[in-house]
Structure formats: C-alpha cells, structure tokens
Amino acid sequence: xxxxxxxxxxxxxxxxxxxxxxxxxxxxxxxxxxxxxxxxxxxxxxxxxxxxxxxxxxxxxxxxxxxxxxxxxxxxxxxxxxxxxxxxxxxxxxxxxxxxxxxxxxxxxxxxxxxxxxxxxxxxxxxxxxxxxxxxxxxxxxxxxxxxxxxxxxxxxxxxxxxxxxxxxxxxxxxxxxxxxxxxxxxxxxxxxxxxxxxxxxxxxxxxxxxxxxxxxxxxxxxxxxxxxxxxxxxxxxxxxxxxxxxxxxxxxxxxxxxxx
Amino acid sequence: xxxxxxxxxxxxxxxxxxxxxxxxxxxxxxxxxxxxxxxxxxxxxxxxxxxxxxxxxxxxxxxxxxxxxxxxxxx
Ligand SMILES: Cc1ncc(C[n+]2csc(CCOP(=O)(O)OP(=O)(O)O)c2C)c(N)n1
Ligand code: SF4
Ligand code: SF4
Ligand code: SF4
Numbered sequence: 001x002x003x004x005x006x007x008x009x010x011x012x013x014x015x016x017x018x019x020x021x022x023x024x025x026x027x028x029x030x031x032x033x034x035x036x037x038x039x040x041x042x043x044x045x046x047x048x049x050x051x052x053x054x055x056x057x058x059x060x061x062x063x064x065x066x067x068x069x070x071x072x073x074x075x076x077x078x079x080x081x082x083x084x085x086x087x088x089x090x091x092x093x094x095x096x097x098x099x100x101x102x103x104x105x106x107x108x109x110x111x112x113x114x115x116x117x118x119x120x121x122x123x124x125x126x127x128x129x130x131x132x133x134x135x136x137x138x139x140x141x142x143x144x145x146x147x148x149x150x151x152x153x154x155x156x157x158x159x160x161x162x163x164x165x166x167x168x169x170x171x172x173x174x175x176x177x178x179x180x181x182x183x184x185x186x187x188x189x190x191x192x193x194x195x196x197x198x199x200x201x202x203x204x205x206x207x208x209x210x211x212x213x214x215x216x217x218x219x220x221x222x223x224x225x226x227x228x229x230x231x232x233x234x235x236x237x238x239x240x241x242x243x244x245x246x247x248x249x250x251x252x253x254x255x256x257x258x259x260x261x
Numbered sequence: 262x263x264x265x266x267x268x269x270x271x272x273x274x275x276x277x278x279x280x281x282x283x284x285x286x287x288x289x290x291x292x293x294x295x296x297x298x299x300x301x302x303x304x305x306x307x308x309x310x311x312x313x314x315x316x317x318x319x320x321x322x323x324x325x326x327x328x329x330x331x332x333x334x335x336x
Contacts, residue, residue: 001310001311006268006310008333009266009267009268009315009331009332009333010268010270010331011331014331014332014333015329015330015331016267016315016317016330016331016332017317017320017321017328017329017330018320018329018330019326019327019329020326023326027275027325028324028325030324030325031277032277032278032279032302032324033277033279033280033281033324034324035324036324037323037324037325037326038321038322038323038324041324041326190322191281191322192285192318192322193285193316193317193318193321193322196321196322197321226279232279232280233279233280233281234279234280234281234283234284237281237284
C-alpha cells in the first residue's frame with residue numbers, strides 16, 4: 001500500500017476507534033501490558049458515552065492504580081488502603097445525585113479492606129465497585145494476596161501457595177453476591193477485544209444501576225500482573241486464561257438482585 | 262462486493278511495546294519495530310498494512326490507548 005492510499009484511509013471521517021477524551025494525556029504509570037490501563041480506558045469510555053463527566057466521582061485505592069486521578073479527567077478522591085467503599089459511602093450519601101465508583105485491587109479490596117467491602121455491600125450502598133483481581137500485591141513487589149491461587153509462586157510464596165500453611169484463596173466476589181445489599185455482581189476480563197466489550201457493558205450497567213437505588217453493583221475484572229507474575233504481557237494473559245479463569249470463572253453471578261450462578 | 266480497508270496510527274512515543282495488540286490482531290498486521298522510542302520501547306507498527314480490516318481489536322486491548330483505528334468501505 002502506498003502512503004497516499006494510507007492517507008486516504010487515515011481521515012477523521014473514517015475514525016472507528018480512539019482513546020476516550022475522558023483519559024488525560026498523562027502517561028499511565030503501569031507496566032507495559034498491564035490490564036489496569038485497559039480497565040481505566042473502558043471506565044472512561046462509559047463515562048464519556050453516558051455524558052456524566054461532571055456527575056461522576058471516583059475513589060482510587062492504594063496499589064498500582066493509586067494515581068488513577070491523574071489519568072481520568074473526572075473528580076476523584078484517593079482513599080486510605082482498603083477504605084474506598086467507606087469513602088464512597090460518605091460521598092454518595094452526601095451527594096446521592098452523583099455517580100460514585102471505587103476502583104480497587106485485590107490487596108486493597110480483599111485483604112486490608114475486607115471489612116469495608118463486605119459492610120458497604122451488606123448495607124446496600126448505591127455505588128459501583130470495580131475490583132481488579134490480579135491475584136497478587138502488584139505495587140509492593142508481587143507478594144501473596146488472599147486471592148493468590150493454590151501453588152502460585154509469589155515473592156512471599158516462592159514454593160507456591162501451600163493451602164495447609166497459607167489458607168485458601170478467597171472468592172470475595174461470590175461472597176458479596178450472597179449479601180442482600182448487592183444488586184448486580186459479575187466477573188469479567190479485559191485481555192481480548194471480545195472481553196473488553198463485555199466488561200465495558202458490565203461497567204455501564206453498574207453505573208446505570210445507581211439511578212435505581214437498589215444497592216451495590218460489583219464488577220470484578222480478572223487481570224494480569226506481568227511484572228509480579230514474571231511473564232511477558234501476552235504470556236501473562238495466556239497464563240491467566242489457563243490458571244485464573246478456572247478458579248475465577250467469568251460471567252454474571254447476580255443479575256437484578258437475583259443469583260444466577 | 263463491498264471491500265473493507267483499515268489502518269491504524271500508533272503513537273510511537275507512547276507505545277510501551279507490550280505486544281498485547283499483536284496477539285489481538287486477527288490479520289497479523291502488527292509487529293514490534295526494530296527501532297526503539299525515547300523510553301527504549303520497541304514500538305509497534307503496521308508490518309502488513311494491506312491486511313488491516315479496521316476491526317479495532319488492537320485499539321480495544323491496548324492498555325495505554327495509543328492506537329487510533331480508521332476504516333473505509335468501498336464498493
Ligand atoms: C496501611 C497500608 N498498609 C500497607 C501498605 C502497602 N501496600 C501498598 S499497595 C499494597 C497492595 C496493593 O495490592 P493490590 O490492591 O492487589 O493492587 P495492585 O498493586 O496489584 O494493583 C500494599 C500492601 C500501605 N500502603 N498502606
Ligand atoms: S506491578 Fe503488576 S499490577 Fe502493577 S502496574 Fe505492573 S503489571 Fe500492573
Ligand atoms: S498494545 Fe499498545 S502499548 Fe502495547 S505494543 Fe501495542 S500499541 Fe504498544
Ligand atoms: S484494526 Fe484489526 S486488523 Fe487492523 S491492525 Fe488492528 S486488530 Fe489488526
């Protein structure tokens with residue numbers, strides 16, 4: 001193809017995909033290939049498509065995504081480790097007309113923040129919780145998390161997670177689905193285009209649900225941590241399909257207040 | 262029959278060379294360049310532009326949002 005032929009395709013009227021305008025031009029602080037970036041992008045796309053930039057307040061966690069407020073051009077607050085659902089509760093109760101969401105890793109949401117997660121879900125706060133589960137503490141150097149799989153090697157389980165000593169991996173998403181305060185609970189991923197589309201739809205539903213005032217919408221995204229897993233990004237995604245998905249199966253768990261799984 | 266032709270534009274300086282777009286492309290259009298950008302990453306480029314169908318798979322999976330996708334239909 002000649003450059004001229006290419007230039008005839010690369011024209012504004014032929015645009016089919018570009019980065020959401022809700023994303024700032026700051027370079028994402030994530031490792032190459034990390035699913036956090038993709039998750040950020042689809043949240044931004046949902047906010048842009050719903051036209052709710054001015055009405056949305058996000059809560060960033062402690063973890064690799066602590067700087068989320070630098071990457072999305074919306075109002076955000078950063079919570080102490082694990083406390084995002086408590087902060088989201090306060091913000092939503094003070095400003096019930098806003099769309100309020102938390103964005104949290106598994107160390108944040110399922111370890112230090114377990115109490116906040118469970119009680120916000122049990123109280124049925126009208127918020128969205130976006131939960132990025134990469135089975136590890138990414139930011140601090142790849143230590144074992146409650147979500148780490150059996151046998152999985154991490155910095156603090158170099159011989160693999162031994163259930164006899166370290167206990168069982170925690171399926172907190174299934175746990176919160178059992179609570180009366182959750183209205184929708186789903187598990188998604190963002191490593192392929194088809195999965196990105198599904199995850200985006202799930203996030204859209206979680207945002208739209210807030211107007212119904214029927215409780216928490218909980219979206220888990222099973223994601224990679226190439227650095228912590230010590231794999232290239234494509235290899236990490238493959239490893240995730242083969243190892244994470246059997247234990248953390250994708251799909252809806254609770255729809256419109258009813259368990260479907 | 263309508264012919265579909267696509268093209269992508271990669272922000273070379275922002276690409277982190279992760280290769281996620283390469284495996285996502287159904288038409289094997291993308292490759293990592295031998296050159297590196299200012300950050301030392303081998304950025305990706307269209308090795309086979311004729312094969313691109315503008316499906317936007319690469320754009321959707323790029324964690325850093327550095328791919329813009331264009332598509333034309335011709336009769
Ligand atoms: C009160 C407190 N305890 C511990 C830490 C150290 N710390 C920072 S990030 C983190 C875990 C983050 O893991 P995760 O939530 O899974 O996010 P990821 O980095 O993998 O995205 C820990 C333990 C801290 N910052 N504050
Ligand atoms: S350490 Fe893991 S979770 Fe953190 S940015 Fe890198 S790949 Fe992503
Ligand atoms: S997915 Fe994005 S960052 Fe990764 S190699 Fe492709 S264009 Fe570069
Ligand atoms: S638009 Fe589709 S065909 Fe073209 S490079 Fe991207 S993934 Fe490949």
